[in-house]
Amino acid sequence: MNTFPDLPRTGPRRRPRTAVKALVAVTAVAAVGVGGAWGAGLGPFAGESGPDPEAVAEARAFLADWAAGRLPDAAARTTGPDRAQEVLSSFTAGLDIEKPVLTAGKPVEDEESGGRAVTVPYTARMPVAGLGTWTYTAELPLRKRGGEWKVDWRLSLVHPRLSGTEKFRLEREEAEPVRADDRAGRTLSAAAHPSLGPVLDQLARSTPGGGPRGAVLLVDRVTGEVRRTEAAFGPKTPEDGRPVRTTLDARWQSAAEQALKKAGGKNAALVALRVDDGQILAVANAPADGFNRAVSGTYAPGSTWKIVTSSALLLKGAVAPDDVVDCPRYLTVGKRFQNVETSAHPGATFRKAFTESCNTAFIGLRGRLGDGELGEVAGRYFGVGQTWHVGVPSYDGSVPEPRDATEKAASMIGQGRVQANPLIMASVTATAVSGRFHQPVLVAGTEDTTRTEPLPPRVVGQLRTLLRATVTEGTARALAPLSGEVGGKTGTAEVSDEQENNGWMVAHRDGVAVACVVEEGVTGGGSAGPVLHALLSAAPSS
Template sequence: MHDTGYITPGHRRSRTGVRAVTAVAVVLAIAAGGSYAAGLGPFARGDDGPDPAAMKQARAFLADWAAGRLPSAAGRTTRPDAAQDVLQSFTAGLDIEKPQLTAAEDEKAVEAEDGTLGVPFTARMPITGLGTWTYTSKLPLREQGDGTWKVDWRLAVVHPRLSDTEKFHLRREETEPPEVTDRDGRNLSGGDFPSLAPLLGRLGGSADGGPRGAVELVDRTTGEVERTEATFGREPDPATDGGPVRTTLDATWQAAAEKALAEAGGKNAALVALRIDNGEVLALANSPSSGFNRAASGTYAPGSTWKIVTSSALLLKDAVAPDDVVDCPKFLTVGKEWHNVETSEHPGATFRKDFTESCNTAFISLRGKLDDGELGEVARTYFGVGQEWHIGIPTYDGSVPAPKDETEKAASMIGQGRIQANPLIMASVTATAVSGRFHQPSVTAGNEDTTRTEPLPGKVVTQLRELMRATVTDGTAHVLADLPGEIGAKTGTAEVSEDQDNNGWLVAHRGNVAVAVVVEEGVTGGGSAGPVVHSLLSAVPDDPA
């Protein structure tokens, strides 16, 4: 039998009403999904780990699912039609946007009694307007008769408790958004500032405690709630709630930021501007303005903007100096062939030139100067990346895992591979680089701060400021050169996949403000994110008091 029902929104009630959304999945008769060589498990190949082809397929499935390429993800399973139906029902029906799916390290894979290779993964499911539901599950990989691997499809692939007798539903409690003001008491409404509309209800201190809801596991037949998987929001506290919520945002900067994103040409984009001296967020904008908060919760490879952190790691240990010659060839082979944007080259270049022209091959050639985990340690210790941030709204706080091999280490030197960030993180990185000290970003006052960092040495700060200034006057951020002030910047171009254009990045600082912009499929940072930053800084010539 097949349960063909899909998740459908319930009717909307009054202010405290409940909207129910039920996540159902197609019930499947589980098939073996292909032959399996008797006695030859996934580890019985004379090596120390699982078959690399199996791990590659597992990560490809998760990447396709996360990117919304559901037909492709389903095609990697033993039951493509059923898998596509279930994946679509689960993610769309629970209002999940931009799933973040991360496979465990190879050594965590386990051979099961049924002959499959179990690959654990962590799922972070951002539910629109509520928060992120995080859980762990396991992908069963089965070897096929032709030696390839596929995900052995079953309902538990999506979530370990999804079955032919249990399904999920999303319960929402509708609440009025609080009155929110900027740093000077000016009202911030979703009508005037569209990017803020999805965030206003998430800010603490409202009379209703912000939006509330839950993901519940229910019996398919009776609809009875068997357990609550995740809860969002909090019950209002009459003793502390009430009155407008004052934020660190600046209405002038916010308006300029939303207008500036029009320069992205209709592409998905995000921007964050914050104060360098204390981390207070002045503007946070997304295009499109509705839905997912790319600016603070997105997970992107930061591309060459990450060279600020890489340079910090190298300069901290005197592994390189700005005037040292570090050749910049067209190509460099480390596991794969690496090249520069437009396959440029700069023979005999100094490290300063490598930074200002964003030379990938030069930075990759310096990978031996850093220990495998050193880049992540520098990011965490000096820039706070990967620590838990509390800024007043939900955020993704970055990840810099140690590379598994030389190819991944090469990628990490230029902000690729498994390094993940977003505009909030990269604006903070820029502020830290040019001031020497990390300040936990904030959108509201009084947030808990559990971060622990160390200040960058003054010499390193001076060098980073000089490198970023030269990138504007003589390098890839020349798009900002006509603006007044001592602006410093770094561009970035981040590869996404073979069938997508690169994301464009640009980070910049001027006076007491640091800015970061990402434009999805913007091709180059200077060409796509550059005009956005130029528009913002042109519209707001003065720093806030």
């Protein structure tokens, strides 16, 4: 039994055919806040003659307390403090109002009251959590009794339509899971492809007609009959009901999900995309029901970033593949840097430094690049750090100019403040072997605002040779058994003293570029290598 007729009353759940709706009944309706101008003692009626300033001040104080959530204080300023607090407390939870805002209008004095009645109109803007903002106007009546101004309590001061016979109800409609097809029209679902769960959730919110919907309804207090819709939120459902056509390939997606099992239960993610146009064939995440780390994650890319660093060096002729470079076990630049397993390669060529992923060799070449040059190359040729419109929210990378020599040394090997994810590194790989950046896309027809330049053919040829050599004679040997011209690059990225390194690997084969990160995988070859070998072994030719 509901002892207080103005408090929320929860009715039985209904399960309509198109969606699940949660119904929450409330008495009061709107949340309000305080506009900064009148809260500071200024406003449209500051300094004017007319209504008693003390009445206006009391209205402002009431609204300020109400908006700030000081409901006992607000209620104490009314003629019915117990009832006022009861109602004001009920509407906030019932309508899920967050951080309300209220703007006062010009007060009006009741001429027949002999200066003992004033009305202050206000505009209420109530953000309903997860839906939108409901805006309406109402009035605060004030009366002077016993020499003291009070807000004359009545339900209609909360909202003009709130009364003893009618109340408000918030109705939420959960968005249906998006219907999505792959590039060939095959149905995609989280049931068939569990790892797509986070992607489909994002797609639902990014697609016209997707996302949460709801409404504030005026209903009869006794029967619950809806009298009118006060506010509606969320996009309209598409009339045609057609599924979203994605660039994904269900066969690649299945292969990707199976391949991630090779990560041994660790958090991991991978992306596969077409080299010639950036269309995404697979996005997989482990755990399957977690964060979409493949597209939105932020990781240090480790030595896979040496693809970009090498591009910057080769573009300006700062080094050639056969040049001898120094590759000692350690190199100190503010801090001590070392190679994986503290290996050293005396008399190594740049090609050898790339294929064996020699950190100290790349750091030793830092003086041949300007402080901001690595970031400029990443943006100009690889699109990293520009805004991508993938079709779902994405993190598009960051390569800030280093703040000191140590940070510059770290950025040469994909550490420091360099940030990427599997989507970015798959795209970097595709750009390196094709010579041209194509914005990755998950939904065809997305906007492309990126501006890049093609890599010179000379540099593309050198990068392809380096990537191939890393598979045949370097740290990406895990991919050597695969047929065809397979190129790759491993990466090991430090996280913290308390965590094991993240393992990375990128690769390309038959017009598809792939990238994988395994959190706390220790080494790229040992953790991400088996994942990509499994993927490329099982994936169909695209």
